[in-house]
Amino acid sequence: MSTKLELGVFLPIGNNGFLVSKTAPQYAPSFEMNRQIAIMAENFGFDLIFSMSKWRGFGGTTHFWDTTLESVTLMTALAAVTSRIRLIATMQPVLFAPAVAAKMAATIDDISGGRFGINIVTGSFLDEFDQMGILPPDYAAQRYRYAEEWLKVVKRLWTEDSVTFDGEWFHLNDCRSSPRPVRQPHPFIVCAGTSDEGLRFTAREGDYCFLGGVTVEHTKQLSRRMKDVAAEFGRPIKTATTILPVMADTMAEAERRWKLLQDGVDREAIANIAGYYVRKGRQSGLNRIAKMEKDISFAGRITIGTPEDIANYIAELTLEGGLDCIQLLFADYIEGLEVFHAAVMPLLRQRGVI
Numbered sequence: 001m002s003t004k005l006e007l008g009v010f011l012p013i014g015n016n017g018f019l020v021s022k023t024a025p026q027y028a029p030s031f032e033m034n035r036q037i038a039i040m041a042e043n044f045g046f047d048l049i050f051s052m053s054k055w056r057g058f059g060g061t062t063h064f065w066d067t068t069l070e071s072v073t074l075m076t077a078l079a080a081v082t083s084r085i086r087l088i089a090t091m092q093p094v095l096f097a098p099a100v101a102a103k104m105a106a107t108i109d110d111i112s113g114g115r116f117g118i119n120i121v122t123g124s125f126l127d128e129f130d131q132m133g134i135l136p137p138d139y140a141a142q143r144y145r146y147a148e149e150w151l152k153v154v155k156r157l158w159t160e161d162s163v164t165f166d167g168e169w170f171h172l173n174d175c176r177s178s179p180r181p182v183r184q185p186h187p188f189i190v191c192a193g194t195s196d197e198g199l200r201f202t203a204r205e206g207d208y209c210f211l212g213g214v215t216v217e218h219t220k221q222l223s224r225r226m227k228d229v230a231a232e233f234g235r236p237i238k239t240a241t242t243i244l245p246v247m248a249d250t251m252a253e254a255e256r257r258w259k260l261l262q263d264g265v266d267r268e269a270i271a272n273i274a275g276y277y278v279r280k281g282r283q284s285g286l287n288r289i290a291k292m293e294k295d296i297s298f299a300g301r302i303t304i305g306t307p308e309d310i311a312n313y314i315a316e317l318t319l320e321g322g323l324d325c326i327q328l329l330f331a332d333y334i335e336g337l338e339v340f341h342a343a344v345m346p347l348l349r350q351r352g353v354i
């Protein structure tokens, strides 16, 4: 779609970022750390920062994600301390009444001057809502239909003076929401579902689709498929994927660093994550677990090598695979962003990728 690759950062808003490892940097998430990362990313020419929404962790030795910041409030603060970079917060429809979500988004869009987007998530782990006692009946089977109705109402609130709506879950009577978002017709929509229903929802509603993929070839295929399906709905869509570069001056040193992280795998936390998927029989999650046991990461394809290897990898995904956006996460975000900026971005620029 776009001629130039967009670069994003998947912010570490849960403790220890995304690595389920005792030998990865151990830290609690903080506004200060995320502020520093957001400002670095903006200064380095990145296009977006993204934060997830997570309400219950997985314990284990590292207490993985037992501590997480809330996505929308964090992005609101980051909107105020940045000026160019786009911001994606995650909203789970089941947590926000449509009229509340519409006004929150319009407020952040005002603060950010139209830089705001929403990642819509229906729930990778429904335990986190069960603990709150808020799930509507049969939500697990209906979650994408629920999200579709929610988004329909939110979009109407963003674009119409008064909304009266009588749906399956939402009932509004002359409901008003002003101001309108700065970005017209509304903030951009991001989705990352991997089930068939999730992919269809994304094709119909998303401006961006965040894809996984077991191999590079697989990610390229998913990207093509997503664009084809979106085209059937008459819509363009940008495809994105997340990678975790483990970089050093030589491949041997990068592999040594990676092995050190892998040796620290927190098996207990991974077993807790796997336990959820087994209990619920979620195929999309079980696929992810097989990958996690090897990759020790909750998100992002592990990419090991020199800056040149990383640049080659990104170039292949984008120039050959047609991906529009690469989102990065790092074991150590500050060091990783500095190296990426100094050593990988010039190579991407030389090749016309960015």
Ligand SMILES: Cc1cc2nc3c(=O)[nH]c(=O)nc-3n(C[C@H](O)[C@H](O)[C@H](O)COP(=O)(O)O)c2cc1C
Pocket (backbone or CB within 6 Å): 051, 052, 053, 054, 090, 119, 120, 121, 122, 123, 124, 125, 191, 192, 193, 194, 195, 196, 197, 198, 199, 210, 211, 212, 242, 284, 285
């Ligand atoms: C970049 C990215 C961000 C995601 N953010 C969240 C999140 O904040 N909260 C969440 O519960 N799931 C998140 N997910 C998981 C997906 O939304 C989705 O639930 C998962 O891929 C399973 O697909 P399904 O919901 O279609 O079964 C994210 C996935 C990706 C790739």
